[in-house]
Amino acid sequence: MKPEIAPAPYPPHPTVPPLASPLLQSIQGAPDGLGLAQLLALHPDVSRRTAQRLLAGWVAGGHIVAVGQARARRYVASAQAASANRSNAANLANRAQGTADHFPATIPLSADSRDVLDYVDQPLSSRKPVGYQRDFLQAYEPNLTWYLPAPLRRQLHNMGHTAQAGEPAGTYSRAILNRLLIDLSWASSQLEGNTYSRLDTRALIEHGQVAHGKAATETQMILNHKTAIEWLVESVERQGSASAAGFDRYTLLNLHAALSENLLPNPADEGRVRQHIVEIGKSVFRPLSVPQQIDEALAMLLTKASQIGDPFEQAFFMLVHVPYLQPFADINKRTSRLIANLPLFRANLCPLTFVDVPEAAYSRAVLGVYELTRVELLRDVFVWAYERSTQEYLAIKQDLAEPDPVRLAYRDVIKQTVHAVVMRPGEDAMPLMAQAVAARVPEPDRAAVLSITVDELRRLHEGVLARYGLRPSEFAAWKAQAAD
Known part of the structure; x- marks a missing residue:
């Protein structure tokens, strides 16, 4: 703008x-x-x-x-x-x-952003109630309208460039996956008021250790982020590098389902387009309320997103329009933060983890979109946040361990074999694994794949169950049978 x-x-x-x-x-x-x-x-x-x-x-x-x-x-x-x-x-x-009540001065703002901030910092009674403005989305023309000007896009590309730029889609996100799961799950959850520390988050994701004294909803939120990020990375690897890949109804709805599992009052709302009215706390913005209109706007949003050629413009477009539309009963901003990473994963760019982003900055920036349909404040927060993310990841890129080529080549076989063993709790695991590997792996690689599968089964815990398509009840039944 x-x-x-x-x-x-x-x-x-x-x-x-x-x-x-x-x-x-x-x-x-x-x-x-x-x-x-x-x-x-x-x-x-x-x-x-x-x-x-x-x-x-x-x-x-x-x-x-x-x-x-x-x-x-x-x-x-x-x-x-x-x-x-x-x-x-x-x-x-x-x-x-940067207190909870004030926008932090550490994030540099343009004059236009300050205008937005001054407006949203007013009391609710001084701000004019507004509804969803259809023209805001309708007027956006992919690759003609730019929320991020060309010099800014070039700056972001320079900041986010990695050595894996020419590799198959998703190579970089796969290489940093362990670190990414912790950082993005922790930072995105913090923006929702989650009190898990980074160390708590790491212990939960890597070892299945629930932090003492934390609410069950906080633990569930972290695990849901982990599941959703893993699923998103795998989706990129399956779909490839086409700019439209992943910007469809299936991806968005299933991403929301992963993030919202066991967190919504009505489980039927998980992964489903909103069927009822919602209100935005601390805002005078009133989203669309008619399901047919929400569906139509969502279709337009996804169509336009899939046509955008630049990954950063695509990411920012989703950060703007998914929360503004509020297509789900809740967990819209979380969904937008993860789907915004999809084009970055696909282009092997550094991810946007939101680490160190103050809630006071992010919430006000989103309010500026809700109440004024202005993106300047969110854009300044986006650029600052991305610079922080790239500093974290480019500093460690030399230390990244190369993925095990055998594990990478046969990851589907390994996951499906572990799933099959857990789903048959009364049977001897070794013959089952040996038979599954022999049926799908060439003879020279069988021993290595079988060894990796045994290790995966030994390390199995509740924090990695989604990776194998397992539910906690299935894992508990298998463990109980193994103990007998």
């Missing part, structure tokens, strides 16, 4: 404008004042030029005070101006800390 060029300020009007104007009342009702963009959003029937003329007149008449310069300028009722100046330093200090 191109930034607007603000016209030169108008000279003071010779007479004081009407004091009963709704614009003046809005300023008087805002403790911290309002910027021009905020006023225009609250009063869309007033043109920019008219608003500027009125503001100049009220400033000249002493009824309001202009604080700040250029796009950062706010208009404060004169009685509030002194206190606003006194509190400004305290507000800046709080923002620099």
Whole structure:
């Protein structure tokens, strides 16, 4: 979205404008004042030029005070101006800390992003209720409309480039999978209020150890992320590098099903397009409520996403439009964060893990999309977050262990064999494994594949069951039989 060029300020009007104007009342009702963009959003029937003329007149008449310069300028009722100046330093200090109530100053923002932030930082009562704007999605033309300008896309490609760029789709994400499962599961869950630490997350994912004192929903959330990420990486390997691969209804719905398993009040909502009204907490945004309209918008969203050629534009498009549409009863933002990684996995680029992204920054950026259909703040957060992710992964790329070629070549055989053994709890495992391997693996590789399969079975725990298509109840029955 191109930034607007603000016209030169108008000279003071010779007479004081009407004091009963709704614009003046809005300023008087805002403790911290309002910027021009905020006023225009609250009063869309007033043109920019008219608003500027009125503001100049009220400033000249002493009824309001202009604080700040250029796009950062706010208009404060004169009685509030002194206190606003006194509190400004305290507000800046709080923002620099990145507290739960303030946007962190460590993330650099454009002037347009600050306009968005100023608006969403207002109390709910000062923000205008809005519904889903169909034109926002309809007006987007793949490869003609760009949320990420060309220089920014080039910057992102330079940051995310890996040595595996020319390899088959998914090679890099497979190579870093163990680290990726921990980082993305932990960081994405943190954005939802999950209190697992990174060490807790690692112990759960690698060893199946549930952190002491954590709610069952937190544990389930982490494990669901793990399952969904593994499934996404495997999907990329199956589908290849075509730009449309994976941006279809099947992938999005099944990704949501993996993320939402055992977390929704109604299990029928897992992986299903929303059939009822939802409300967004701490927002004046009201999503679509008619199922047919949601379905139609989702079809358009996926069609447009599949046509986008640049992986970063594709990723950002999904981060914008999946939460904005709210196609599911819940867990929309989590779904958008994972599906946004699909084009990056496919192009062997560094992933976007959201590590170190403050919830205060992410939530406000999404609010800017919800309530203003503006992407600037989310774009600044996206770029900052991606730079943090690439610093993590490019620093370790030299230390990545090469995947075991035998395990890679026969991964389906190994997984299916482990599944078959667990599903037949009364039988001797070794003959079953030997027979399965002999039937599907050439003789020179049989011993190595059988050895790997035995190791996989020995290491089996609840944190890796989804990898083998197993449920906890099936695993428990097998363990109980083996103990006897």
